[in-house]
Amino acid sequence: MEKTFHEKPLEEWLAQCPVLADIIATKPTFWLNQEIKKFSQIRDQIGFNQADVKDAADRLERFRPYIAQAFPETADLGGKIESPLKQIPAMHKEIEEYYEVTIPGTLFVKLDSHLPVSGSIKARGGIYEILKFAETTAIANRLLKTTDNYEVLDSSQCKDFFSRYSIVVGSTGNLGLSIGIIGAKLGFQVTVHMSADAKRWKKELLRSKRVSVVEHNADYSIAVSEGREQAKTNPLCHFVDDEDSRDLFLGYAVAAERLKTQFREQSIQVDENHPLLVYLPCGVGGGPGGVTFGLKLAFGDDVHCFFGEPTQAPAMLAGLATGLHDGISAQQLGVENKTIADGLAVSRPSGLVCRAMQHILSGIFTVPDDQMYCLLALFAQCEDIHLEPSALVGFSGLSKLAGVWEKLSISPEQQQHTTHLVWATGGNMVPDTVWQQYYKQGIKLLGSFSP
Numbered sequence: 217m218e219k220t221f222h223e224k225p226l227e228e229w230l231a232q233c234p235v236l237a238d239i240i241a242t243k244p245t246f247w248l249n250q251e252i253k254k255f256s257q258i259r260d261q262i263g264f265n266q267a268d269v270k271d272a273a274d275r276l277e278r279f280r281p282y283i284a285q286a287f288p289e290t291a292d293l294g295g296k297i298e299s300p301l302k303q304i305p306a307m308h309k310e311i312e313e314y315y316e317v318t319i320p321g322t323l324f325v326k327l328d329s330h331l332p333v334s335g336s337i338k339a340r341g342g343i344y345e346i347l348k349f350a351e352t353t354a355i356a357n358r359l360l361k362t363t364d365n366y367e368v369l370d371s372s373q374c375k376d377f378f379s380r381y382s383i384v385v386g387s388t389g390n391l392g393l394s395i396g397i398i399g400a401k402l403g404f405q406v407t408v409h410m411s412a413d414a415k416r417w418k419k420e421l422l423r424s425k426r427v428s429v430v431e432h433n434a435d436y437s438i439a440v441s442e443g444r445e446q447a448k449t450n451p452l453c454h455f456v457d458d459e460d461s462r463d464l465f466l467g468y469a470v471a472a473e474r475l476k477t478q479f480r481e482q483s484i485q486v487d488e489n490h491p492l493l494v495y496l497p498c499g500v501g502g503g504p505g506g507v508t509f510g511l512k513l514a515f516g517d518d519v520h521c522f523f524g525e526p527t528q529a530p531a532m533l534a535g536l537a538t539g540l541h542d543g544i545s546a547q548q549l550g551v552e553n554k555t556i557a558d559g560l561a562v563s564r565p566s567g568l569v570c571r572a573m574q575h576i577l578s579g580i581f582t583v584p585d586d587q588m589y590c591l592l593a594l595f596a597q598c599e600d601i602h603l604e605p606s607a608l609v610g611f612s613g614l615s616k617l618a619g620v621w622e623k624l625s626i627s628p629e630q631q632q633h634t635t636h637l638v639w640a641t642g643g644n645m646v647p648d649t650v651w652q653q654y655y656k657q658g659i660k661l662l663g664s665f666s667p
């Protein structure tokens with residue numbers, strides 16, 4: 217472990233930022249952000265605005281005819297890539313028993329695990345970035361106008377044109393899946409640089425779609441920087457930079473307005489007396505960050521967003537708690553980044569996302585792998601829905617609210633009217649044989665659980 221960070225010895229950092237002790241000890245923790253501000257005071261300093269999100273939402277609308285045609289499973293929704301919102305009272309009870317706590321309010325899950333096309337939250341940002349690249353290049357080469365029916369992009373003429381371009385991305389798995397699937401469908405040549413954590417089935421699935429997979433026996437940051445280098449040498453190459461992409465962020469942010477519509481449809485109120493608490497698994501930060509920004513635009517100070525990270529990969533926590541952002545990695549603190557949650561196995565956060573979250577994120581908690589397995593089994597038993605370990609992290613956030621309500625200025629009365637939303641970020645594409653192993657491990661651990 218390094219003993220100084222930015223010329224300050226570790227002891228000084230520990231005094232200034234006590235949560236570092238938990239990070240270093242890989243002890244589950246709950247950090248509340250002291251830098252949070254009223255949304256109206258800082259909305260102009262975040263680096264993104266409402267018009268940016270609307271531009272992304274409009275673009276996704278234009279692409280609906282193409283998506284419906286290219287991915288028939290989305291035809292029912294008219295080419296909209298969206299996931300269900302579900303109330304889960306049985307899981308609410310299980311969580312209360314498992315953690316031995318009472319959780320006032322009502323519990324919902326957002327099933328991005330079941331997003332069509334790529335079965336994870338990456339079907340928002342990842343697909344959006346590639347669609348935008350395709351639209352921009354097609355328009356610049358007079359193959360498309362924004363007023364056209366975008367089904368034309370599914371033609372052999374367009375695919376031949378796109379095959380001159382390549383797309384490169386570095387990923388722990390799910391981003392590569394989403395980029396590979398949409399990129400190959402449009403006709404692009406896609407290369408995915410995978411970190412050592414990436415699961416074998418994800419690599420095999422991509423290869424079956426004629427995507428080149430480059431395997432790195434290294435951390436996610438290395439996979440990203442290798443990809444970045446490869447892309448530099450080719451002017452017809454678009455690099456999807458998971459550590460620094462406005463497009464990814466904005467693609468994720470579109471989720472919030474759609475959620476608002478789902479709340480309306482299910483008569484769920486969100487206002488000062490009906491707070492919304494959202495729990496999002498965080499890797500490099502783009503997914504949960506984009507969603508959080510969108511939610512703040514939609515609900516302002518009535519929504520409180522929390523990120524969950526593995527105790528083994530507390531990247532965003534280290535970055536925000538120290539204020540060093542992408543200037544520090546959990547690995548520098550001696551945390552190894554060994555976790556079953558491959559979607560979250562990141563040790564350095566996105567600087568872009570850190571800056572955006574600084575004053576709007578309410579807090580971050582960390583979760584050991586054993587809890588993810590247990591929650592996976594409990595959720596499967598309650599709802600018969602199969603998630604991947606990363607996607608369970610949010611549930612753990614419900615366990616430590618006792619000391620949090622007061623700091624959020626939520627009264628006991630308002631607590632009763634709170635909507636809790638756990639963002640289940642992936643799982644639908646996990647092969648059953650792989651999932652059964654997770655489940656078995658969860659059942660085994662539940663048998664021996666003592667909180």
Ligand SMILES: *Cc1c(COP(=O)(O)O)cnc(C)c1O
Nearest residue numbers: 390499500501502503559641642
């Ligand atoms: C990528 C991913 C996340 C987190 O998104 P980031 O943009 O990396 O923070 C969470 N859950 C799953 C399943 C993911 O694949």
